[in-house]
Amino acid sequence: MLAIADSELAKIDWDDRAFVKERLSLLPAKAQKILFARYKAISNKQVRNTDLRELVDGLTTKLTVSPETLSLSMSEDELREEAENLVDAALSIRRAMMGNEQETLSSLTALCLSYGITPPEEKKYTLEGRLRRLSDKSWWLRRLRRALRANIETTMRHFGEVNRCKAIYCSDETLTARTAQKFHQTGYLSKTVMTNQHGQSFSLLELSQKGVSDPKIRKTELMVRARGFEDLANELGHVATFLTITCPSKYHRSYATTGDDNPKWQGYTPAEAQTYLNENWKLVRAKLQREDVRFYGFRVVEPQHDGTPHWHLLLFVEPRHYDTLINIMRDYAMREDGDENGADKHRFTEVRIDPNKGSATGYIAKYISKNIDGENLEAGVYGEDPKCAAARVDAWAACWSIRQFQQLGGCSVTVWRELRRLKAMMGESKLVTEIHEAADKGCWKTFTDLMGGVFCKRTEQAIAPHYELAVDTATGVVKTSMYSEEELLKVLKGISSGGKTIITRTNEWHLS
Template identity: 40%
Template sequence: MKRRNLTPPTPEQTKRQLVAMSDPAWAKHTIAAAGLAGDVVAPIFNSWSRKYGKGSNEQRSAANVWLRRFLSSKTVAGLPRRVRLDARADSVLLDEGTIDTTAKKLAALALHSGWPRSQCPELQALARQLLVHLPEVKKDRSNLEPCRLRAVDPDFWKRQIRSVHGRAFESVAIAAGLVNRRRALYVSDATQSRVNGRRRKNRDILSSLVATNEFGDSFTLQELADKGPSNPVIKRAELMVRTRGLEDYAKEQGDIGVFLTLTAPGRMHARQSKTGEENPNFCHVTPRHVHDYLNTVWARTRAQWARDGIRCYGVRTVEPHHDGTPHWHLLLFVAPADRKAMLKTFRDYALQDSPSEKGAWLRRFTFKTIDPEKGSAVGYLAKYISKNIDGFKADGAPVEDYDFESSDTKLAKIHESAVRVGAWASSHGIRQFQFIGTTSVTVWRELRRLKADQVEEGLRAYVEAADASNWGDFVRLCGGPAAPRKDIPVCTHREARQNRYAEFVKVTKGITFRPTGEIVETRIHVWTVGSAKHGDMPSAARQAPRVAPWTRVNNCTGIAPSLAKTLSAEIILHQPPLPTLPPLTVPPGRFFPDWIGMLTNQASPPLTS
């Protein structure tokens, strides 16, 4: 028998073999040679297949060029190169079983190695492979024990792995064309399925645990969760109440409402808005990076307002375009004399990045002054609040209006697409709602735990306003939106408590009425959590103490953490230094109606092409 030659082919032979391949075989070979994780191979090949189709030779050639460019760039769909090098055999979007096993392995390595007091190369290598970060040890090594406790806690690693790999998969899915109005709205179907599964699992766990207080009153954790702001019905009602209260307060002060929309430059959009086709200028940024860019624009604008003495207050909502790119809607109240300067400054910073881009003047920053005779401020925002929570009205009926981000052939109702909006925000870690320049809602919520006859006379008016859901009166009693925090009569009363990581954190216990020094505790019960079936404490609850709630810190003038700690230098957004604000000018032939009226104090002419 003739012996076969096992000598590997030379580069010239390999090149001739690739030339002799059919296009589908070449595409499969090229994708396989890139060393991508298994679950992103099929989306990329399917995207190439759709581009290749049965079109002309030019279309097929363009599909091949797209695939070669897609795989040969320094990053793969905005992901760092080590996704290709270290995650060859694993999936980017990991299932819960794999996440649990991997988290336990990381915790076991940290436990047996004594990290961070001693080095553990195996732990560090595994963390790099999974794209997660070890707890950060300070230079003076004063936080060694908290870092060690985090490293030996599987839950700490689970949170990181879910976040990093979920966003990594979405980045590939967006670039591969799986997230747009014609395929899957806002998020990929795989991510939507994962989020739905986690929500069902969480509800099952909460329903299986019972909390009992010192008086013997028992509730399942799901029943207690349904009584708080995590319940979509309560969350939607609270947002509407607070928005209505701000509008009532603004009317009393003579302020006017302006509804603004802020979007990102065209290169940050993966898909075209009308057709859903690929944007050739897309720079492969993730939705979280786009949100951080918009936040930077907002921080610069607000800092300039503070220097100019302009005071605004209102609410901001964040929602996605069909391809997952976020944009902002803001309802702001401002004094009529400051309206023009406020809009001018916001416009300048919104157009600071690529101002000559086609359509920038028409779409990048738009506004509408609210006319009380035509409608209320709450009416402008109600649809956006409902769309970003559950798609239902205050009476419990679904919003029957269509979500026009979906395609003409797959028009979805708002209450249907709201589920995908929630999955989008959860996957990318984007805060959907934020009130600006107003009183703390934590104090409001704590006061609603009390009754008027439980407090002294001075505090009674605050409790009555909170209990009556009158946010306008509550803001007025607290001195208005412009009142410095230290001068607000009521504030939260916090106590230091050690969490599971041996760190002292402040947890809310009640409220303090500063004029009299009265402290009223609103959280008086001691709860014990046990199994709903057996009535005993679960092992996990016995081993680890209860974790104190996290607090949010808004560093509006700093660099966004996700930009400072980005995984790859290639996807850091370019932020130019702040130049002198340009004069307010309008390019000829590209007028937006409200800009004309604001500049000339006249009625706006029809929009010209």
């Protein structure tokens, strides 16, 4: 759909109108207006047409699917229609190849890839389950939405619309889409009522507000765990450090000071930058493991002003291993383009925390707040309103499917949460009772100590999460996925210790 008015289109040469319309109509409305204004500002006919063609062609190479296949100006209704068309195409393929399931799957996989969509995993789902997913409108619609949002964001960032001077962290289009999505989610959750076997009824919104889905609870839990790690480190004599790892210049779209184009940028998206950081981290962890360097702490991923991710890590380590940890991490951070200007100063930064001068948790507290709700902050890094910034960071993380917070090392947080669901512990061992008391009181330090210590392997910890096959209590039948009866559903039911299982999830919920 062309967002340029006919009166504006009439101002350009008549023989260029079809070309301009064809080039712009598949892009988001704002991008169309930006390119059209740029097009009109170039006086030479050949130069402006070449410029427009090269700009759009350059963008197309960075998208997960061609705009000719999935128009970036699609409305929600058009997206739903496209999902229906894909289901029809999938069913046609299945009918044409009936009896040859592997060839059918290969053709459906090619259909997925033509839209930049990852097909269902062979190791995760049955053959029947994969075929049915590829013939389901809801499955296609979710993935088309995700692809469309990521490609719109790629487009806006490509044209320099995501930076501190225009739209910080993410484009206005992505923020609007995320806000609308959360509004619809809240509406659905508030209207959907669940009832348990005791006749107690709650909306899904009320239930979600009782756990870590609620931002305030999530932030509080992160702070409690960080403080527990710090208290434990102080007791054990471990050293705390706050590290920041940044991508090479070629991943950064714009300059931080002015918002101007970075000439070193090579077209990388935030997803590709995050992949770089993840792959680098795998190498670091493997090297540290070979050197027998153990650590624990937290990682926070947040965007820089132009959406490029960078990592903050609060780590605790034994004093004898501190220098080895830092040297290895710095070495790997500098391996790619480490000789470029400013790399030695910005690529990897380290702050060794002196407990006599400040709290280790204090270093990470503002990053946790900034990336959740912006509460208790006066301003962001670039002077932006912290609450508005938090909403944009949330939209950025959702768009690029980036996990913002991750605990590194330590004990199972799943066990911690399950224990906190229990009001009392009856007839259990002294150790299990004491672990429950620590979790119930919110003491991560004592909980970690009793579970086996901060360096205890998951398989050796005192308590483990317990999973069971999901069973319909009314019929006794094992529940399966909606796509295949062979895909049995497993659910978290409680905890286990010393061969004994304790069920923490006793309620059976159903739609009212």
